[in-house]
Amino acid sequence: MTILLKFIHLAAIALWSGGLIVLPFLFWQRRALTTGPELDRLHRITRLVYVELTSPAAFVAIASGTALIFLQATFVEWFSLKMVLVGIMAMLHVVAGLVMLNLFLPNGHFSRLSGIALMSAYLVVIVAIIWIVLAKPHVDSTLFAPHLFEPGGLARWLHQSFGDTRMPTP
Numbered sequence: 304m305t306i307l308l309k310f311i312h313l314a315a316i317a318l319w320s321g322g323l324i325v326l327p328f329l330f331w332q333r334r335a336l337t338t339g340p341e342l343d344r345l346h347r348i349t350r351l352v353y354v355e356l357t358s359p360a361a362f363v364a365i366a367s368g369t370a371l372i373f374l375q376a377t378f379v380e381w382f383s384l385k386m387v388l389v390g391i392m393a394m395l396h397v398v399a400g401l402v403m404l405n406l407f408l409p410n411g412h413f414s415r416l417s418g419i420a421l422m423s424a425y426l427v428v429i430v431a432i433i434w435i436v437l438a439k440p441h442v443d444s445t446l447f448a449p450h451l452f453e454p455g456g457l458a459r460w461l462h463q464s465f466g467d468t469r470m471p472t473p
């Protein structure tokens with residue numbers, strides 16, 4: 304079961320990451336096109352990559368990863384770090400969707416600098432996640448957040464930082 308889930312997880316991640324890396328390049332191709340069939344074709348291909356390949360792959364990657372949480376020992380620091388990076392990757396995924404919303408309007412454009420910046424951001428975050436998962440670095444959270452993995456630690460931290468917190472009663 305774990306092997307099958309990991310296989311699904313990795314296949315979905317390959318599609319998700321590949322789709323994200325190729326999108327800035329597709330966006331950049333918009334610069335050479337004015338209204339017409341070529342622009343419509345690029346629009347269709349870009350939507351196909353984002354809506355029908357990359358987004359469903361992201362959904363499967365997150366769903367299979369969530370299932371894996373219950374099968375593997377994930378209450379360790381490197382996994383928390385991975386989740387932070389996955390959150391950033393998901394936000395950068397949304398950025399591509401937002402770019403696409405305006406890109407194919409008559410005056411839409413996407414500069415080479417934006418393309419390089421977006422593609423670099425994808426590459427950095429993807430490589431960082433893969434490195435963390437494969438190297439599983441030992442991070443000793445007791446050095447900077449001693450209560451991070453302690454039951455009730457969050458409540459104590461909130462209490463120390465913000466004083467007495469009370470639930471408003473109607």
Ligand code: HEM
Nearest residue numbers: 316364365368369371372375376377389429432433436437
């Ligand atoms: C919400 C999203 C995700 C969750 C909940 C999740 C969760 C997990 C879990 C629990 C494992 C098993 C860990 C272990 O071997 O102990 C795993 C494996 C893995 N994950 Fe994720 N993951 C997510 C997204 C990602 C992403 C975005 C990437 C890469 C870009 C990624 C790359 C990997 C790799 C390469 C493995 C295999 C590690 C190994 O077998 O040694 N995951 N994931």
